[in-house]
Amino acid sequence: MKMYLNSSKMLLLTRIALKHAFPKTGLSSYFTKKSTFRIQNVYMYSSKASSSTENVYNNFTDWETLSRKKKVSKAMKAYLERAKEHDEFMKRQQFEFNIGKRHLANMMGEDPETFTQKDVDRAIEYLFPSGIYDPAARPLMKPPEEVFPARKAAEFDEAGRPHHFLFYTGKPNFFKLLYDAAENIQLLHKYEDKVIRKKETPDPNASLDLNASVWLTKDQLEQMLVEAINDLEYDNFKLVMDRLVSLPYSYRCKEFIEKYRKTLSTQRFALEIPKPSYDENGCAFVTTYECLRKKARGDVTIKCPGSGKITINGQDLTYFEDTQSREQVIFPLIFTGMENKVDVVANIEGGGPSGQSGAIRWGIAWGLRSFVDKSMLEAMQVAGLLTRDHRRRERKKPGQPGARKKPTWKKR
Amino acid sequence: MNSIRYKLSGVTCSVLQAANFRPAYIQCRLYSGPTSFPDFFKNPIFRKEEQAKLIEINELSKLAISPVKPPGVSETSSVYYDPLVNKLINHVMKMGKKQLARELVEKAFENVKRIQIERYHLASSAEAKAKIILNPKDILHQAIENCRPLLQLLPIKRGGIVYQVPAPITEKRSLFLAIKWLLDATNDKERTIHFPQQFAWELLDAANNTGKVVKRKQDLHRQCEANRAYAHYRWQ
Structure with a gap:
């Protein structure tokens, strides 16, 4: 919300640009056309069974019961409504963002076609210089898909039956992840048994190097799964993944493991040798x-x-x-x-x-x-000599004698 | 402008309610900068002998990819650096006056050295001379090793009575107790005698396996031996 208001200045610009660029009617018709198309799509999907009229078995089919409209559950109806609203909203945001970007490029005297997000950030910093201490609170203009998080698609069909087999856990994607990890562990155990039975030696060169990466943080994992998870669940995730990695043949699940790891790029320039x-x-x-x-x-x-x-x-x-x-x-x-x-x-x-x-x-x-x-x-x-020590003195907090120190507890 | 802002906020509000709105990169940060390094930073390996071990097993270039914390302000790769001395200085330090603590410890080492050299020159035979340790750091190591307890007494409450139950001790805790006892014994002195002098005597006593601190350790061991009947309370 706060973030969004920060970008409202920019949106004002986009609005102005929009008025100049398109007549209002043309714009609205563009949206309505799109949205009706979408609804049609959904409708076609729901009545797929009755669409094959030129069928040989036409006569044998009990058209009366089939043509009776499939009952759409209330949840589905509500979802469709919400999805439509969200889609329209996102489309509008995307449109406004693009217009705003072009306008910004013109203001900065650059080519709108080759104006990248980097240029946008630079332009915003130039046009709206901010003294706000925290960078997260400064004005920004980002693509709407970054500002508004991704949402889940419908998890159930028209009759209200869930697609996902873990739907009733409440967090299907997260539990699917644990399920997959456990399955991989079992497969690796089986593979290990097989290798031992064949009396082969493991390949010493094929091993997983995890020094340069870490597990996704809780926020990153939540964003990836589009589900909110709690601390205990995150710990469980780390636990099961660590178990998987500790197995001798874990390199066989490299793809699966690397999906949930983030490479560290903090030491990019330390090992380069500059010319004197x-x-x-x-x-x-x-x-x-x-x-x-x-x-x-x-x-x-x-x-x-x-x-x-x-x-x-x-x-x-x-x-x-x-x-x-x-x-x-x-x-x-x-x-x-x-x-x-x-x-x-x-x-x-x-x-x-x-x-x-x-x-x-x-x-x-x-x-x-x-x-x-x-x-x-x-x-x-x-030896850590090339790491810059960016730590600073932590500030004192109001209501307590120091940065972390709390006053002595007194019952009354 | 205002009207547009209101309109916009209205739109966002509806979306808020609809979609459990959470901006993707909202950050909860209380401080302007981090006051510590993240977990994935590894501890530095800065001493030459430890690095030589890494080079032997070809681990060095693998470790060089990952981020490493910088060494602390009192850590160096110099030959004069000793982690135990560093630890001792930190225990001697009061109110963050590290410079003073370091001076005191160094002065104590000087006193140890003086006493040992005197003994060395007083020794009659070559054998007796060879036995005398002249390096004060060696004496410190020897003293700490002699002061380390092997067991500790844990107060465990069973049936309303607190029993002193003997239990094994960790390396870290025994090191802590050894240093603490040495300093306790040193501070238990007359006012006219200064810390470096008394500490030097305590170190020499402990290195010789005599003195107050070693006696305290032996007392603890005796107490543990006496209470061995309670040992099962540790798990029952």
Whole structure:
């Protein structure tokens, strides 16, 4: 609801554009035509049995009972009504979105035909600059199918009989998923027995690599199943899938498993090796900007043929008074064994010694990627040196003494 | 504009009622940024000897794909880094004054070193000299190992009476108790003696398998032995 109101400004634009683009009558006729077509469709489907008039068995058929209209259940009737309403609504939204997109493209002076969703987001950010803190509350213009979640189609026929065999569980898609997983587990057990009976050895190369992906979160799974599930059910899902994955021949169900996993793309650039630049002396150097940690921010330059000189804000390592911060600064250098091969120049401001040394640590590690080999890069990644620490101090909440701390409980 | 907005909200309201409306990417977030890493971030393996193990079994490049938490502010891959010392510093720390805690522990190590060197030079034969451990970190490890209890007493209520029932102890809990007892014994000192001095003495005593802390451990073991008749209350 909130989201929708945010986009109302944009819809205003689309309305204006719509008035200019089409006469009103033409538009409405377009919709009515579509919707009647749909109703006809449904009707044809329900009276399929009586449609074959040119049949040889015409004479033997008891037309009287067959032609009696099949009784449409109340639920089906209500569903059809709702579906019609929703379809019309979605069509209207889609239409308005497309018009709005074209109008936006014209406003931005770009080609409406090649205006993508990325361009739309950029344009909205430019036209409606928002100071709202939470990105989710800022104005947006997304395709209607993203704003309005998918809905289930009719789960029962005209007579009110459900299509799905698990309809009466209330959550057919979710329980079908568990059912499939359990079936796969049984199949794998059977396959394992067969292999053992044949006295074959399992293929060592064919195995499932699940390091780079995680199970869908509860929200993602709900969206995929179009069903609301509770925490216990989500735990059950994870449990049964973990059991499936733990089996020795789980790679045979790879497709099924990967459908419910999401790949992690957080480490996209960490293992890339950027090219260093060269100064007038032919000295290679890499500058990393935006080295952040807590409230500290700064930049770190690494010069490759060097003697291990460290300069922080014009001073040497004694810029930090405590040992811990000094250790943190030289951590990546010691880890890679480059402590006497490179020079480091860092400019840092904000925060305290811990944050500043952490920012410099990340900056040095990030810059060193250009001067180490592939295996060392992987070692740095496993050591967590290439991960940016984006954590911040958690805010204090009203009504309690700290971020999480609650006042002492008193009965009265 | 207003009229359009009202009309629009009217439409959405009807849809709301009809379709159990839930926007697809509504997020419930209380903080501007996450204050911790998500579950799928793995713990970092930053010490050289642990990484060497990974390289041996060819696991390193597989692990490099997945996201890893950054090492903490007090963790390094330096040869001087010791997780046990780190843990000890955290136990000594009060009110978040880590720098002071670290200074105190380092001062205690210096005292241990001084005492041991004195003993080393006083020792008459080469055999006696070889027996003396000069590295204070080795002494700490030895002391902690000697202070670790093997059993613990759990208060279990049966028939209205609380029995002290002997039970096995986890590694983590025994480490905690060892450090806690060492610090308890150290803080039980006269006011004129400073923490580093007393702690150095306690460490040396414990490393030698004598002193207050080892006695406390033995007392606990004796108590467990005496209460072995109650052991079945753990599961009955």
